[in-house]
Structure formats: C-alpha cells, structure tokens
Amino acid sequence: MSTRNLKSLFRPQSIAVVGASIKPKSIGSVVMRNLLKGEFAGPVMPVTSEHASVGGVLAYPDVACLPKAPDLALICTPPSTIPGILRTLGERGTKAACIMTSGLHLEQDAGGATMLELSLAVARQHGMRLLGPNSMGILVPGIGLNASSSHENVLPGKLAFVSQSGALCTAVLDWARAREIGFSHFIHLGDTEGVDFGDVLDYLGSDPGTRAILIYMESIHERRNFMSAARAASRNKPVLAIKAGRSREGARAAASHTGALAGSDLVFDAAMRRAGMLRVQDIEEIFGAVETLARSKPMKGRRLAILTNGGGIGVIAADDLAEMGGELAQLPDEVIDKLKAVLPPGWSQGNPVDISADADGERYVKTLNILSESKAVDAVLVMLAPSAVSDPTDVAAAIIKTAKDRPRANVMTCWVGNEAVARGRHLFSGAGIPTYDTPRAAIQAFMHLLQYRRNQELLMEVPASAPTDFVPDTRRARFLIDEALAKGGGTLNEPEAKAVLEAYGIPTVETHVARSPSLAGKIAMAMKESVALKILSPDILHKSDVGGVMLNLQGAFEVEKAAHAMLERVKAVYPEARIDGFTVQSMARRPGAQELICGVATDPVFGPVIMFGQGGIAVEVIADRAMALPPLNMNLAAELISRTRVARLLEGYRGRPPANKEAIQLALVQLSQLVVDFPEIVELDINPLFADSQGVLALDARMVVAPAKPGTEHLAIRPYPKELEEWFTMTDGRKTLLRPIRPEDEPNHHILVSKLTPEDIRFRFFGLVHELPHSEMARLTQIDYAREMAFIGEIEKEGGGKETLGVVRTVTDPDNDAAEFAIVVRSDLKGSGLGKRLLVKMIEYCRSRGTRTIVGQVLKDNPRMLAFVQHLGFLPIRTIDGDIVEVELELQKEHELGPDPTD
Known part of the structure; x- marks a missing residue:
C-alpha cells in the first residue's frame, strides 16, 4: 500500500487518452468527450493511429510520439497491447495509468503469462500506479477532471465516493445528480489489481477538500493495510461503507461451532467497528447517514x-x-x-x-x-x-x-x-x-x-489494564501444538485443547482420557465423585447428537457400563468414526451458570476473529453471537459481550446473581493472546463455557491447527510489539523500562505533560499548552503499530505504581519513505541519558523496517535540541517560517557521532 504517485492519478497536470476514437459510443470516444466537456485545464493528448484528430484535438499515432510524458494515461486499447503501452509510458516517465479495458487476465502471451501479470510487472518496474483494470475512471470536479466513461458529470462537493462496481457508480451518479449532491472525488477502482482501498483511503483521509469518504466494496486484498488506512482516515473524517454479499457465509467448511457461526459478513462488521467506520446497507442510507453525521x-x-x-x-x-x-x-x-x-x-x-x-x-x-x-x-x-x-x-x-x-x-x-x-x-x-x-x-x-x-x-478508547496479570505458559502450549502438528496437523482433542487453555489461564474442568471402558471405570473410581463421560473421536464434532455424552455417573461399574453402551450407540449411528476412547471429567456443579460459547475462527480476508455468544447444544439454532478482531483488551472484550443477547442474562435475573463479567472479559483477552501468540490456531471452540458469580469454567474444548509462519502477519491489526521492550539504566543508576506505548498509558501521559516546564512545553508543542484534551491524548497513546511507533521510558515509583519519564514517537508515511519524529523527556531528567537512548532506539527501529529518512522540526531558539540531534547525525535541511529548523537523518547509511552535547 502506498500513496506514491497518487497525485499524478487524482490531480494530473496532463493526460493522454490511449485508444482515443471518434466512433460513437466507443470507450475512447466517450472518455475524450468527457475530458473536453469537463474543462480540464491541462493538455489532453489523444493517441490513435486511425484519426488525425479527436474532438478537434490533434492526435498522435502512438505513445512514443507524444510531445511530453503525461502525468496520467487513460488506456482504452485491447488487452494484448497494454503491457507494451505501459512499458513505453514508464520509460518516458509517466507515473499513473487508468486501464479501462477488461479481460486482461484472460489473454496470455506465448510464454503463458497473462496480460494482467505482464502489465503489473511493467508498472512495478517503473513505479507506475495502475487504476483498474476494468475501471470506468476518475472524476475530480474541483479541477474540472472527468477522466471517465461516465454518462454523467458530477457536481463539485465535499464527499468522496470510491467503488469497486461500475454499475453502482452510474446508479449513484444518477441518484446524486437528481438530489444536487456533489463530490470531491468519484473513483471507480475496477478490479483493484493496482490501486486498492487502502491506497485511496490514505490519500483521501488527508485531502483537505474531502469532508467524508463513502465506499462500496466487494472484496479486500490486503487486510492489515486496509485496517491501518481505514483507522487513520476515520480519525480525520467520517468513513462510511456499503459491503456487498451480506448473506454469504464463509466458503470453507468449518470443523467447529465457531467456524460454522463465523459468517464473513459478521467479520466485516467487526472490522468496520474496529476501524471507526460506519456501515450502511444501501445508496440512499449512505447519503442520509453522511448528512446526519455532518449536521x-x-x-x-x-x-x-x-x-x-x-x-x-x-x-x-x-x-x-x-x-x-x-x-x-x-x-x-x-x-x-x-x-x-x-x-x-x-x-x-x-x-x-x-x-x-x-x-x-x-x-x-x-x-x-x-x-x-x-x-x-x-x-x-x-x-x-x-x-x-x-x-x-x-x-x-x-x-x-x-x-x-x-x-x-x-x-x-x-x-x-x-x-x-x-x-x-x-x-x-x-x-x-x-x-x-x-x-x-x-x-x-x-x-x-x-x-x-x-x-x-x-x-x-483508553482501555483499562487487565484486572489480573496472567503469565501464560507459552512453553506448555507450544509443546502441545507442535505435538499435534508433528502428527500432520489437524484437531487437538478435548483434553489437549483444554491443556492449551489452562496454559493461558482459562479455568477448565478436570479431565482424563480413558482408552477403554474398563479404564474409564477405574479413573471414575479414583476421582471419587460424579463424573461426565464423553466419547473421544476426531471425527465427531457434536457428541450429544450421536449419544456420546452421559452425565452424573457414579462409580466404576456405572461408568464402565455406560461406556460400553455409548460405544454401541456411536457405532450404530456413525460406524466409520474413529474412536480414540473416552474422556472422564468432574461434574461441574454450577447451578444457575449461564452456558456461553467463545472461540476463534479464521476469516479468509481478515484472518483470526474472536467469537462470543450463547452456548450449549443449540448454539447454531440460537445463533446469538458477535465477532471481534484480535488483539483484545478488557474494554474491547466488554464491548464484544455487549453486542449479544446473552449479555442481558449475564446481568442476573429472578434471583440469579449477575455473572462475573470481569472473568468473562479476561477469558476473552486470554483467548485473544493465545491466537496472537500462535498463528497455527485455525479454529478453537470453548462450548460450553460456564459463567456465574464465581467466574468461568471451560467444560468442553476443541482446537484445529495447521502449519503457519511465525510472527503476527496473520492478524489484521498489529498487536502490541512486546519484543521491542528493553531495560535501560539512567546516569543516576535507576533502571527504566523502554517499551512501546499502550492505550492505558494515557493517565501517566497527562502527568508527564504536567511536569514539563513552560519552556519545554513550548519547545515540544511549539506553543503554550496547559493540558491536552482526552481526544488528543487518546490519539497519542492509542496508535496503530503498523504505521506509528512511540517508545516511553517507564519507572516503578517508590510508593507503588508506574511513572512515564519521557516519550519519543514517529509517524511514518504509507510508503515507508520518511518518518517524522518528536521527543520529550521530563524537565528534571535532562542529562540522564534517557532522551538519547529513546531517540537512538527509535532510529534503530525505523532503520530495521527499511524507512529511508527520519525528519523532525526544532525551534531555532532551542540550541540544546539542535546540538543533540546533530550529534546523532541529523542535518538541518531548511528553515520554516523563520523560526523552525527542519532536520533530517538518512537511515540507510551509517553516521559518525559527534561529541555528545548532553555530557
């Protein structure tokens, strides 16, 4: 994802129409007519070998003959010609093209490569941005640009409309024209093989002429890029979306309750919520909603x-x-x-x-x-x-x-x-x-x-810390998952799945495995209490449906007899099922406990999702569930619970006390952390999860695993990067934890600002700031780790609690070309070495992710800071408004440090 060269696409200074024509109703003819009627100020250069002029404008026989390289090329020629046209354009310096032709994926060259593959390869080689293929084009009425095959022009306005559907574009144009609704941009992405939603959201999110962004989408290619761009844009202006395919369920057959319940549309809803967007269902509603939000x-x-x-x-x-x-x-x-x-x-x-x-x-x-x-x-x-x-x-x-x-x-x-x-x-x-x-x-x-x-x-939001610190036994969980993968992947049975949950602090009922009826009886006798007996089979998902569950059994004889009868029932109903034995578990005596379900499913677009709802044997019939994207914290878990009908039952009723909601939230956070740590987990069920005033208890569990790459790329939202934590000793001997900022750091951030001197506040914020409002402080503490980074220095206070001593942050452009930094350390800690270590840590981080430069702005009357950054290799590159010096450090080459001005 990148905004590189998008200005050439959306605000071009010159345009070439390759495949321009005078044939009525041809795409090349319609595009030329629209461009000329739109009163675009720059040169329009038709390219065709069939006509000397098009629309009264001198035509050129081919791209090589153009008098200058156009900023934007509109291509309306057959698929087989497009790779060569793009190559010539790229060699001449054109940085953006809109491919209006369809069917590039259907035609191949002699070597078997499709025209689409060849076109994308040429574009990558020359850094050219491609809109389409199969795009009807772009309209930007504010600059008189109608570079489209649309039947209507659009009025100027403050709304941007972005669509994957050309038919919907023409319908919206008709609808909006009749209601005198105007647009800042009207963009048809077509097949989204080049420029996609993430790119356009980044561009429009920072466009001052756009008040709100309206999008119609059918598919998303890059989940993390889309989520990062959507979250960034939503912080600046309303983003509203219509999503096609609301009724379609996930195409992959699910091996669990969670997978069966996790419809792709519910996942999309969860993604929209997490991105701060508003989802609507039709055209009229989207325009009504944007007017509502505006007024x-x-x-x-x-x-x-x-x-x-x-x-x-x-x-x-x-x-x-x-x-x-x-x-x-x-x-x-x-x-x-x-x-x-x-x-x-x-x-x-x-x-x-x-x-x-x-x-x-x-x-x-x-x-x-x-x-x-x-x-x-x-x-x-x-x-x-x-x-x-x-x-x-x-x-x-x-x-x-x-x-x-x-x-x-x-x-x-x-x-x-x-x-x-x-x-x-x-x-x-x-x-x-x-x-x-x-x-x-x-x-x-x-x-x-x-x-x-x-x-x-x-x-x-500003999430609270988890009420109970839990330290997962990742070694134990890793052993169990690796053991399952060594067998070829697949399903962890109930005892194995419960062992993984226990490793992450989720309480489970005592469970033992018996390979035979006689062994089941001996285990029950040793347990000296009523037990539940369940069939153990990798082929049986719903044990109750085949008579594979018996409750309240006592003693060895009763359990052994029940196990023999269970084997006969199961073999009669499901003769081909593989039987590994039985599980014998303690009867959970929790009268009045609510049966819940929670689990993990893998969406083909957004990756892992957490599901929560009402559990039990009728879970699919009740269909009370809500979805959320990991990672979760306590507040996000509470919001997930609130979107279900069972949430009301958890409040207590008819003499039943309220369930311990903190325990449920914590279980969801623990489940979220499990899926963050183990990308191998494809599906996971906990059904039922008992919940009452005492807490939670997992009675049954099932897990599906598959080989996966290590890391967090499987997640749509990058989680807290704990691996970046480190300890640093200041010059006074105190140990300070340097770590990425978290949302719950907001209270201590307010305290940090309150302890700055007026001069340091002016140096940091370029003006006197008494305090930052919650909305601004939330922006500083809740960051998208894929786009931004902030490291804080934190120390344990003598009386308990923690204190923030300083912070360095960068915001990186979507191209990862430049990161802008800012740093502040508590006024009484100058000379402690903390500021230097924070900035060096940030430089190392930006360099490791391939960022080209890091830049910042320093007031001219702050010589100490200017000397400090120059010591680290920054160079002053220009002066802004007479009193601000912009400094820059090239990250991909080594720098010699000068004398440390803080020594």
Missing part, C-alpha cells in the same frame, strides 16, 4: 425523547426505535410535572410526548425546552404531521429559533407528509438541523449517530 452534534448518550403532534407517527417512531435497538428515554416525575404545567390535559403523559394535533409553535417550543433540559434525555426527535389547525412552517421557524438558543441540545426533526411540510423541511435544511421524511428514516439516522459514536470510541 448533528456528537451524541453523548442513547436515550431519545420523541415530541409529536400525532400519536400514530410517534408510536411508529417508538416501534422503529425498539426494533433497531435504541432506547426510549424514561421521563422522570419532575419532567412529567413540568410538561403537565404547559400542556393541555389530553397530552400523552409519557414518551412519546404527544402534544395533540392543534399544537402551535409556542407549545412545541415549551415542550422542547423542558425535554432538552432534562438529564434523562440525550436527544429529541421533533415530529409533525400536517393538520388544519397548525402551520408546519411556523412551527419549523419556532423550532429553529429555540435550537439556536440552545446550541448544546441535540435536535432532529421529521415533518411527515409532502407539499404541506416541504417549506418546513427546507427551513430546517437551511438552518443545518437534520430533517427526515419518515419516522423510520429519522430513527435510522439516530441509530447511525449512536453506532458511529461507539465505533469512534473503539478507535479512540
């Missing part, structure tokens, strides 16, 4: 009050709210009393607040003021149906005035009807107040705000 204030809670002049539309809205999982605000007695004082006796006496059909603007305003002042209400939906005794336009004007007087109130409106309410809707739009035609559209918009807020919290 509405950030939502602080989920409680909605509905104010209406008609009971019917209010009830419809309340029903839609309940159906979509929203919360109707419960009005306190004092609010009810205030409403009684201003409303006629016939009002609804509750929420929805029906103030009757004759309500005028004054009655609406009084009611709205009371509701918006209440701490029990987070937002108000104001609704109106036209009536003979009320003027919708007057009411709208009154609502607008009171909304302006209360800038913190979150107000949405729904004027139901057509001609009679059109003027009111127009007033709301002009005043920047969200307005909707139907109750369902209004409620959907409210839910968009809630979901977007939750997704942004996942992106920007």
Whole structure:
C-alpha cells in the first residue's frame, strides 16, 4: 500500500487518452468527450493511429510520439497491447495509468503469462500506479477532471465516493445528480489489481477538500493495510461503507461451532467497528447517514425523547426505535410535572410526548425546552404531521429559533407528509438541523449517530489494564501444538485443547482420557465423585447428537457400563468414526451458570476473529453471537459481550446473581493472546463455557491447527510489539523500562505533560499548552503499530505504581519513505541519558523496517535540541517560517557521532 504517485492519478497536470476514437459510443470516444466537456485545464493528448484528430484535438499515432510524458494515461486499447503501452509510458516517465479495458487476465502471451501479470510487472518496474483494470475512471470536479466513461458529470462537493462496481457508480451518479449532491472525488477502482482501498483511503483521509469518504466494496486484498488506512482516515473524517454479499457465509467448511457461526459478513462488521467506520446497507442510507453525521452534534448518550403532534407517527417512531435497538428515554416525575404545567390535559403523559394535533409553535417550543433540559434525555426527535389547525412552517421557524438558543441540545426533526411540510423541511435544511421524511428514516439516522459514536470510541478508547496479570505458559502450549502438528496437523482433542487453555489461564474442568471402558471405570473410581463421560473421536464434532455424552455417573461399574453402551450407540449411528476412547471429567456443579460459547475462527480476508455468544447444544439454532478482531483488551472484550443477547442474562435475573463479567472479559483477552501468540490456531471452540458469580469454567474444548509462519502477519491489526521492550539504566543508576506505548498509558501521559516546564512545553508543542484534551491524548497513546511507533521510558515509583519519564514517537508515511519524529523527556531528567537512548532506539527501529529518512522540526531558539540531534547525525535541511529548523537523518547509511552535547 502506498500513496506514491497518487497525485499524478487524482490531480494530473496532463493526460493522454490511449485508444482515443471518434466512433460513437466507443470507450475512447466517450472518455475524450468527457475530458473536453469537463474543462480540464491541462493538455489532453489523444493517441490513435486511425484519426488525425479527436474532438478537434490533434492526435498522435502512438505513445512514443507524444510531445511530453503525461502525468496520467487513460488506456482504452485491447488487452494484448497494454503491457507494451505501459512499458513505453514508464520509460518516458509517466507515473499513473487508468486501464479501462477488461479481460486482461484472460489473454496470455506465448510464454503463458497473462496480460494482467505482464502489465503489473511493467508498472512495478517503473513505479507506475495502475487504476483498474476494468475501471470506468476518475472524476475530480474541483479541477474540472472527468477522466471517465461516465454518462454523467458530477457536481463539485465535499464527499468522496470510491467503488469497486461500475454499475453502482452510474446508479449513484444518477441518484446524486437528481438530489444536487456533489463530490470531491468519484473513483471507480475496477478490479483493484493496482490501486486498492487502502491506497485511496490514505490519500483521501488527508485531502483537505474531502469532508467524508463513502465506499462500496466487494472484496479486500490486503487486510492489515486496509485496517491501518481505514483507522487513520476515520480519525480525520467520517468513513462510511456499503459491503456487498451480506448473506454469504464463509466458503470453507468449518470443523467447529465457531467456524460454522463465523459468517464473513459478521467479520466485516467487526472490522468496520474496529476501524471507526460506519456501515450502511444501501445508496440512499449512505447519503442520509453522511448528512446526519455532518449536521448533528456528537451524541453523548442513547436515550431519545420523541415530541409529536400525532400519536400514530410517534408510536411508529417508538416501534422503529425498539426494533433497531435504541432506547426510549424514561421521563422522570419532575419532567412529567413540568410538561403537565404547559400542556393541555389530553397530552400523552409519557414518551412519546404527544402534544395533540392543534399544537402551535409556542407549545412545541415549551415542550422542547423542558425535554432538552432534562438529564434523562440525550436527544429529541421533533415530529409533525400536517393538520388544519397548525402551520408546519411556523412551527419549523419556532423550532429553529429555540435550537439556536440552545446550541448544546441535540435536535432532529421529521415533518411527515409532502407539499404541506416541504417549506418546513427546507427551513430546517437551511438552518443545518437534520430533517427526515419518515419516522423510520429519522430513527435510522439516530441509530447511525449512536453506532458511529461507539465505533469512534473503539478507535479512540483508553482501555483499562487487565484486572489480573496472567503469565501464560507459552512453553506448555507450544509443546502441545507442535505435538499435534508433528502428527500432520489437524484437531487437538478435548483434553489437549483444554491443556492449551489452562496454559493461558482459562479455568477448565478436570479431565482424563480413558482408552477403554474398563479404564474409564477405574479413573471414575479414583476421582471419587460424579463424573461426565464423553466419547473421544476426531471425527465427531457434536457428541450429544450421536449419544456420546452421559452425565452424573457414579462409580466404576456405572461408568464402565455406560461406556460400553455409548460405544454401541456411536457405532450404530456413525460406524466409520474413529474412536480414540473416552474422556472422564468432574461434574461441574454450577447451578444457575449461564452456558456461553467463545472461540476463534479464521476469516479468509481478515484472518483470526474472536467469537462470543450463547452456548450449549443449540448454539447454531440460537445463533446469538458477535465477532471481534484480535488483539483484545478488557474494554474491547466488554464491548464484544455487549453486542449479544446473552449479555442481558449475564446481568442476573429472578434471583440469579449477575455473572462475573470481569472473568468473562479476561477469558476473552486470554483467548485473544493465545491466537496472537500462535498463528497455527485455525479454529478453537470453548462450548460450553460456564459463567456465574464465581467466574468461568471451560467444560468442553476443541482446537484445529495447521502449519503457519511465525510472527503476527496473520492478524489484521498489529498487536502490541512486546519484543521491542528493553531495560535501560539512567546516569543516576535507576533502571527504566523502554517499551512501546499502550492505550492505558494515557493517565501517566497527562502527568508527564504536567511536569514539563513552560519552556519545554513550548519547545515540544511549539506553543503554550496547559493540558491536552482526552481526544488528543487518546490519539497519542492509542496508535496503530503498523504505521506509528512511540517508545516511553517507564519507572516503578517508590510508593507503588508506574511513572512515564519521557516519550519519543514517529509517524511514518504509507510508503515507508520518511518518518517524522518528536521527543520529550521530563524537565528534571535532562542529562540522564534517557532522551538519547529513546531517540537512538527509535532510529534503530525505523532503520530495521527499511524507512529511508527520519525528519523532525526544532525551534531555532532551542540550541540544546539542535546540538543533540546533530550529534546523532541529523542535518538541518531548511528553515520554516523563520523560526523552525527542519532536520533530517538518512537511515540507510551509517553516521559518525559527534561529541555528545548532553555530557
């Protein structure tokens, strides 16, 4: 993934149309016509040997004859010609091409290579960016660029639309044109063989002319690149997505409950949440959602009050709210009393607040003021149906005035009807107040705000540390997994899988393996308690379905008899199943415990995913599950649990105490760490996982493993890189842990800033900063380790706890070409050696990942810092605004250190 040369693609200074034509309805003709009609300011150079000119513009017989190398080439020629055209363009210096031709993967040369393979190889050789193949092109109306085969031009605007589907592009163009919706960019990726979603998200995420990014996707090629780009873009502006194929389940046959339940669409939802994006289902909804996000204030809670002049539309809205999982605000007695004082006796006496059909603007305003002042209400939906005794336009004007007087109130409106309410809707739009035609559209918009807020919290959260430090026995887990792999890979049986879970701190019930009925009886006698007997077979997933489970057995005779009967049943139902024996396990006496399921599945796009939901033998029928991408922390685990129906049962009911949610969260974190540490794990089931007030207990488990490369490349999100931790001794003898920053470091980061002198604050932030808000500090402490890095120096305090002494950070461009650094050390620790070691550690890290240069900015009146970085090999390269010196270090060559200015 890279943004290299994307400027040539999206903001070209010159364009060549290779395969330009005057034949009506040919791609070459349509593209030329669109370019010339769009009033593109740069030269447009048609390339064709068939015509002397195209559209009144002098044509050139081939690419070699062009008077200059174009920034962008639009290629509309047959597949067999394209590799040669790209080679000539690359040799001349062209850096971007849009291949509008389809079918490059179908034609081969004499050696069997496809035209697509040859084209990609040529592009790589010359550093050329390819859009497509099979792309309808690019529209950037702000610069008059219509480099497309579109039937419509687009209006200028602040929305960027990116699609893999050409048909959807033309439909959206029609839809948006009729509604006067404009775009900053309109991009059809085509087959995404060159430029993909990650590249475009990186480019548009930092484009100042783009307010929001709308994407339609069918497939993703690079999971980690996509997630990194999406997370980076979502921090800057709303990113909304439509995903095709919602109903398709994973194509691979699953060997576990988790695999069977992990539909690819659920995984995509989990990825969108983790990336801070908002997912919608259709074209109209995506534009409605972006307008909602643009016009509405950030939502602080989920409680909605509905104010209406008609009971019917209010009830419809309340029903839609309940159906979509929203919360109707419960009005306190004092609010009810205030409403009684201003409303006629016939009002609804509750929420929805029906103030009757004759309500005028004054009655609406009084009611709205009371509701918006209440701490029990987070937002108000104001609704109106036209009536003979009320003027919708007057009411709208009154609502607008009171909304302006209360800038913190979150107000949405729904004027139901057509001609009679059109003027009111127009007033709301002009005043920047969200307005909707139907109750369902209004409620959907409210839910968009809630979901977007939750997704942004996942992106920007400050997780708590795990309540119990667990140190996994990775050696034990490695031995068990390697032993299974040595047998050719496949399934770890129940006792083996439980042993792996125990190595990672997940409690399991005592389990023994018996190879024969008589041995099962002897084990049961030694256990001296009631036991559960289960068949042990690599071929049987659902033991209960074949009579392979018996509970509450006592003594050797009863267990041995049950084992013989079980063998007969299983052989009758599943004669070809391989039988390895039985498991004998303690009966878990946990009355009232909730049966859960959690596990791991491997998605073909996003890699490992964690699944959680209601467990038991009917798990597929109940289908109560939610998915999340690892790595997890306690907060992310809590959010995963909250998205299931069983979460309500875990709160306790009818005398059952609440389950220990911290224990469930910790089990999910431990499971996440297991899959982070062992890429060999393909699937894992814990079903059931008992959960009650005492904690959790895994009763049954199954694991599937396969050979895998070591490391964390199997994960869509790079986890905390623990391998980068090291100890450093400062000049005063104190040992300091140097490690990558974690989200839970935010509180100590605030303390670090508070201990800086005003001068050091100015040197670091180029101005006086008293404190950083949570949103900014979250950006500094919750980083994407694939794109950014920050190392802190941390020390144990005498009275307990830990303290941050300094931090160095870099943000690397998507091309890994340059990393920009910043460093700060507590003001009383100058000369301790900590600052030097932190920056050297960062230089070593950037050099190891192939970054070309590291750059930074230093105030000219900070000579100590200038001397410090020059000692490490940085060179001043330019002065910015007269008082800022930019320094740069080339990382791929060695530097001699000068005298240390801190000595």
